[in-house]
Amino acid sequence: MTEYVNTNETLKIPLSKGKLVLLLAGALLFVILGLWFIKQPEIFRKGVALIIVIGYAAVIFFGISAIFIFRKLFDTKAGIILDDKGIHDNSGGVSAGFIPWGNITNISTIEVSRQKLIMIEVSTPDDYINRQTNYIAKKAAAINHKMYGSPISITATSLKYSFDDLYYTLRKRWQQNISASEL
Template sequence: MNQDANGINEIPLSKIKMIMLLIGSVLFVAAGIWFIKNPEIFRRSPTLITIIGYLSIVFFGIGVLFIVNKLFDTRPGFVIDANGIVDNSSMFSVGFIPWADITGLSIIHVNRQKLIMVKVEDVEGYIHRQPNALARRTASMNYRMYGSPVSISAVTLKCSFEDLYRMIDNGWKASGFAK
């Protein structure tokens, strides 16, 4: 984390965390290929195993592409300043969120992963800001399930989840927009 004289916190992407995620994703792609080539060795339906194999290849293959792209990204993973936050940490990042758009923060747990849900004023606007159909669908699903289309994780950042949440919360309160 780098804080400059103007109070801007820049949190870099963690190359080590991303390499670990890359290794895991590659292993799941390899497992998907193995499932497709050897579905008959499982007790379950070979058709189901083959489908799982294809889904694993597609899902984790997209992850591999994203991670490789992020490994060469020189921009900070997350920025907190007087104007708001800039999320560049994940495939579903929304970019800049001004403090005035934020109506609340909460923490949720999904499969042993902590996420910061950033509640925003213009929900539909943030859903439609997403760059592709998959990201819009994910944002819409997040809104229905967790009350916000914007979720932030520290998984790819060079900081702990607790530090990230504290910095966002403190920045939001300092902005004067926190209720």
């Protein structure tokens, strides 16, 4: 775990191309599985209609995920940049962009379906929802806000950084920058 966090230095956390390739392979595997459910639902004997619905849901959800992951594979920008102004989030398909330290009201963690997320609570959540230009990303941010209290969630899944280190670093940088601005 990170011992000391210096808020004077800019920290650039790169995207992990290896993790992204694995995520893409997993998404494509679920798309193929979904197509198989659609094409041959009768192998399950019972609940054929349900199997077809599950197949379509898998193809749509994981197909969209695969598109976002594929695009991220060719992204040359850092996944997260922390500087004295705030967080620059480019870590996922629904990235928040720039989040000033002064706009953050809390940083916490949640776990959804065994996926750990860092929730960045902000004083103006609608700004972060409305800045999403993609319809799906905007809907995802709005759902995040409604269900978890913030439109901004960050995971270390696509980063060359562990989840615990990322959470610790974000909290420390936020606390130190808030303390410095109060002086």
